[in-house]
Amino acid sequence: MSNNKKKINFNHSFIFFFLINIFCILSFKFSNLKISSILCLLLILIIGVSHGSLDHIKGKKILDKLKIQSTYIFYIIYVLISVMVIVTWMLLPSMTLILFLIVASYHFGKEDTDFLINDKSYLNHLLYFFKGILIILAPLYFNFQETIEIFKLLLIDNEVFYSSLSFIETNRVIQIGIICSTLSSIYLFLKNFEIKKFVIFLDYFSILILNYYLSPLLAFTVYFCFLHSIRHSISLAFELDTYSITNGFKLFVKKALPLTILTAVLCFIALYMLSNSYNLDSAILKIIFIGLASLTFPHILLEYFLEKNEK
Template sequence: MKAAPPWQTWLFLLATASAILSMGIIQPDLTAQAFILVALVAVFGLPHGALDLPIAQKLWPLEGWRGTLRFSTLYLGIAGLVLIFWIIAPGAALVAFLAYSSVHFSADWDDSPAILRWTGGIATIAAPALFHRHEVMQIFGYLAPPSSAEPVATGLAALGVAALIGLAGALALRSDLRGRAALEQGTLWVAALSLAPILYFVVYFCALHSVRHMTEALDWTKDRRTAAWTAVLLSGLTVVAAGVASMLIRASDPISIEDTISKTVFIGLAALTVPHMLLVDRFQRHARRNPA
């Protein structure tokens, strides 16, 4: 696997430092954080997932509009099954979402030794719970029943302790691990300590994960301009769909705006992450065998 370029590490450090400084001055409440989440995920987060169609077109011979339609139907069908699962069993769906998100996010350190992949993957979802367990529990309460939200938040906090001890132990025992991956994960922990959980997620998801995946995908795609415009178009359609979903949620159940946004963004991300993760795993295995 080709190593990630150094500028991504420095971008993440700069974004984290800027967020800590800005949020320390502004101190947004939960509603303001929810709007920040929507704006930044829409602009910087969604395009990396919207590259899935160009990736699929290179992986398989999706000839003409019929091939594209078959892929899109399968992709959205998987996402729909995830939504149904969340409606039927929200507690189990939340646990599954966090578990596969950890595995998916660990690929941000795919060029690093296994210990750093796993400490990073766990930290991305568990670090905020270690320092802000009650806030994490409140957010989870929008996504699942309180009987599930509390034990999941507590379990994540315990995983966070394990990931932090694992990272510190690995760095203490092996000097060869003290590189950019360790610096990025150290920055993750600083962000988790200093920022509210939603803002932490925004910084990590937009300034490291999305940037890293989108750069890798564009480097591997031959027609970068078409891929980029396709990503912009699909991101716009996703934002419109999310807006419609938010209005339907509010119409069927008059809940708070942060509750509505949390349901729309996180459950929507969960639904889209499953087919995205399956495709990205195939893409990364293919990219290792056929480097650009």
């Protein structure tokens, strides 16, 4: 069954790589065609957020292990962590952003690669971080100023932070980070070699192509929704039905729908409130990135405790 999962993920990466090449070329050819930020938000809410909408089922496994019957405890803790992240971002935006980028790098690297790797060593976890950091560094390399403008919209207004970015730009830190990401991908590919691990390079070049042709927001949206989230959804579908991926997906959609809808409703309420103080694009950027941060931290903590529980 593990081989079937690898095969499906390989086919998914190949199709994604093929389609984004066509999409990026068309976007470049018709450069006057603009994709609105509201469409990016809708895609993230519909496809991106849904891959974490089964966290309540995973949380129940941990509660059962701890012999806690009330599922409300899980929801209360999960929401409190999310709210705490948002409050911390308001108070210490620079520190919270940096921490989020570090955690997100590890999360993206691990979730996009872990299904290929049997070894759970500490070295591999470090390699996952360096592999995933490409998602953060690629927009800075290809669209530095535009990415900085996004940081500014995320309440980052700190001289130390911007002087650090200037240091990063002038001392080729971004290039060095991309080289480290490249080397980690090569190592993960060659260690215990099998042809299906070529997925690593398909994903690597897909991320570079997306950020070369597209704006940072659109590149991230396409990656997050159609590569990262769908891959994670495939894993969840296998967990729900190991014998039929089609039925597994049907079960996944049914179980993910309630929390996905709830998250979308809360996001649009927040968007309405923010639109009173900011223009629509600025409000959407805040919703996307601060909102994702508030969901990412409890999601990753849950995955961590679940893995510990399984061990």
